[in-house]
Amino acid sequence: MFLINCPYCGERDQSEFSCGGEAHIVRPKQPTELSDDQWAEYLFMRKNIKGVQFERWNHAHGCRKWFNMVRDTSNDKIHAVYKMGEKPPVE
């Protein structure tokens, strides 16, 4: 059970949040121009890495805002949280 620092509300218990999977997968602007393989790549393929991962989280039982989080999945250390649309931290 980690503590998550919601960029809008501050530190809250993990039970208030839901995880939305890998972040920075942009929905193609022109899906009709894509081949089946390219569309499948967007639709299905996720990395699910052991280690530092960029994720989408939603403060579902709070402000209902989506934001991004950098988390090490091997030890649950949260390296950064940032708002949607903001640039991910480099390191």
Added chain:
Amino acid sequence: MTKYRVNKTKHVDQTKTVSFDFDGKSYHGFEGDTLASALLSNGVHLVGRSFKYHRPRGIMSCGSEEPNAICQINEDTDLTEPNVRATEIELYEGLKASSQNCWPSVNFDIGGINNFISPFIPAGFYYKTFMWPKSFWKKIYEPLIRWSAGLGKSPTKPDPELYDHKHVHCDVLIIGGGISGIIASKIAAKNNFKTILIEDKNILGGSTIFQKNENYKINDKYSGEWLNEEIAELKKLDKLIIKTRTSLAAYHSYNYLLAKENISDHLPLDKRNGGIRQRLWKIRADKVIVATGAIERPLIFNNNDRPGIMLSNSVKKYLDFYGVSCGFNNVIFTNNDSAYETAVSLKEKGISVEIIDIRKKSNSEIVKNAEQLGVKIYWNSTVVNTFGLRKINSIEIMNLSEDGSNVVGDKNRINCDCLALSGGWTPMVHMHTQSGGKLDFREIDQTFIPNEINKNHINVGSCNGDFELEEIINNTNKKVKNFLKVSETEFDNISILNSKELDKRNLWLLPNYISEGKCKSFIDFQNDSTAKDIKLALREGFKSIEHVKRYTTTGMATDQGKLSNMHALGIIADTAGVKMGTLGTTTFRPPFTPLTFGSIVGRSVGKFFDIIRKTSIHEWHIQNNAKFENVGQWKRPWYYPINDEGLHDAVQRESKAARDSAGILDASTLGKIDIQGTDASEFLNRVYTNAWSKLEIGKCRYGLMLNEDGMVYDDGVTTRLGENHYLMTTTTGGAANVLSKLEDYLQTEWPELDVYLTSVTDHYSTASICGPNSKKILTKIFPDKDFSDDAFPHMSYQNGKIDEINCRIMRISFTGELSYEINIESKYGKSLWEKCIEAGKDFKITPYGTETMHLLRAEKGFIIVGQDTDGTMTPIDLQMDWIVSKKKYDFIGKRSLYRSDTIREDRKQLVGLLTDDPNEVLEEGAQIVSDMKKKPIEMIGHVTSSYFSPNLNKSIALAVVKSGKKMSGQKLIVPMENKNINVTVSDSVFLDKENKRINA
């Protein structure tokens, strides 16, 4: 006083007698006793039978590591509880406890025969034996295993007790109230940290509190006496919360910990008064100090499991804390100095004791002390066998060879009634590793100790591998000061006298003259795994410690291997010839000691199990005899039986009334989302499959929503209330998910859209009136309004007023009948409903529930998302091509509609089914086949909705069938358990294909 109660201590009040029952026999103990100490004071050692071989077993320890003394308490009451450790349960008046895993009794147990056939039931016996013949499994093996498996009996009645949860935040949490925990608490609380100290026993002080030995002194006082004064001072500090009878269950990441507080388990049943039994503390601590201590190791030798064989420090605690001597003729078998404290304590009370030490010699202060008192010590010796059926009566010892790999010389027999073992100490690193911490292996005393990298917790005392008093105090003081950034403490300059251990020798498995195959050297006492089993597993090719553990079941009993895991590792390392440090350990998982289900669920039982949502009309439904069904968290009227009508009859009557005259449905539970913003139309274009830009204000439209994978996700009617204002309805169960999905797209993919979403499901109540007379009823409710088809056409909406209260009237239909929905603020829902019923009286308006609604829409072939779809159906599969816009450039799921998989023609598609016998109603979920001859029979689909239609007077069904679109008129078979039902594929619209009734 019984003869075993030899000592008066301040922890047991020998003026207050407590009577209790064990295995049907009455005994007496005193206030302050545990069940174990009270049994021992009555000379009872034999308390149970082992799991596999049913060998007699006795009390071994005095704490949570106890493998043998596990009991069933309060049998035959609704408070019965299995697998309770006698060493942990505090004695109370009237306690009834019994042994487990024995039949007919602990003294004579039929299962004991397993002990004699043990050569035939080695490790992996179950895996190897019950494989064949296959037919034996169901009738012979399974019932037999089920009868003999398991330890206690689980309760059969509901738990009558209350459980509680408490959420707490603190600066410093200290786990364990032994000497190091007390020092840490004092430093933290005195330096203004909000501190919580938890201790699983009923008093503080750990194993130091009963320490009274000349060789261990602090500031010239006995260490126990010194600690007692410290505790008295500690209790006066106001920054500190002390919780005794509270055991830590789990240490999760970010210093989130669970602890279970026992509130009433120590009270007699008649004094519990229906209060809270246990409380689960959910603690978020800024800093955690782990001071959980260490567990004494047993020694592994032949027949090391007889009643009367105990851990040395436990023998000492029973003597010095509870005043009970476990025997009068004691032998201590050790590899270290700590056992000599037990010997000195016994000898000082005039009780006979001898020591067998595997070390060659030691000259430490405590050893000299024992020698001076005249304790006979056998150096460089080992126990090779023990004797005594229900209690130990003698042992056989031999000398060890130089390297300890063998025994030499003659056998020497010694009589005894208690054999105390000390194989050194294992730091309790459970909490450290649960939190994600790693371990280092320390060669010198063969222990795993914490490797601290986490900045938010430290380990102090013997759980950190500090075993000597001086180390414990000084290192705890130093570490806590550093951790809390405190510059000085009262523990900086205290004088400590401490006998130091000078010699060490460790042998994981002691050698014997008896061949290995004939030795029963128990490692895991509760699960009956022996050294032989571990070696067999290695010979059979198991290498990983995790595999060996599961194959031999070592460490998998209710004690989770607190006594056994280290020896298993040691023997694996020795046998495989690898270094123990490289093996690693098995994973330490929460909970540390078993939690009750009650404490986990807390108050979330019965009506608090889940949220119950009721519409504002709920009371009326109850008064009118509605039967309810759960839809998500909602209670929805299912049907309204008249007198003793059953479901079928009620639904037939309701359905007919709705089509013949008028019916009314409470549709308040449908999800409602208010959508506003200048881009609202564009937003709907992107989330629904059909086009929305041209929908006029005041008009309604049905929409279908897909997932990005092209599968149907939700549906509902959306009404345009204004230029930039829509009201979307969703399915009852899908409301919350649809809102979050829409929010997700708005916030993350299309932040440029000016759209705002608000859930208004609870804000409005909805009465839906349908049937040929509905127009007349609406006219009575709204006399000023023109309900002609021209003024108020199908799929349109108008505002109305009832007694000055605004409402919205939508002419939409989910039944295929002429139909209106009235939305009104929830607080007026019931009066609106009553008004409708009153206005409909002349037309025999009939309230109908969800079952009739389902039937009516099925007659029209309307789908229910979640019933006729299952997340694998595209709109094309549902034959709803008409709703998928060809012109729109994009919408959620569009691209997926022509992936190679979604354009397959043999996908399951929605069709109607008519049974050849019109009275035969299919079962929902039944499989459909076309060819019964070709084996294996291919299942080509299943029934999704099925009813007897009173309006068509025949059975109708919807189904999904492979290539169903092309099968119209084809005969198929629905095989059931007793017969095959013949069906014909039909159109999915059964009634009023021309849509005449909507404008009737």
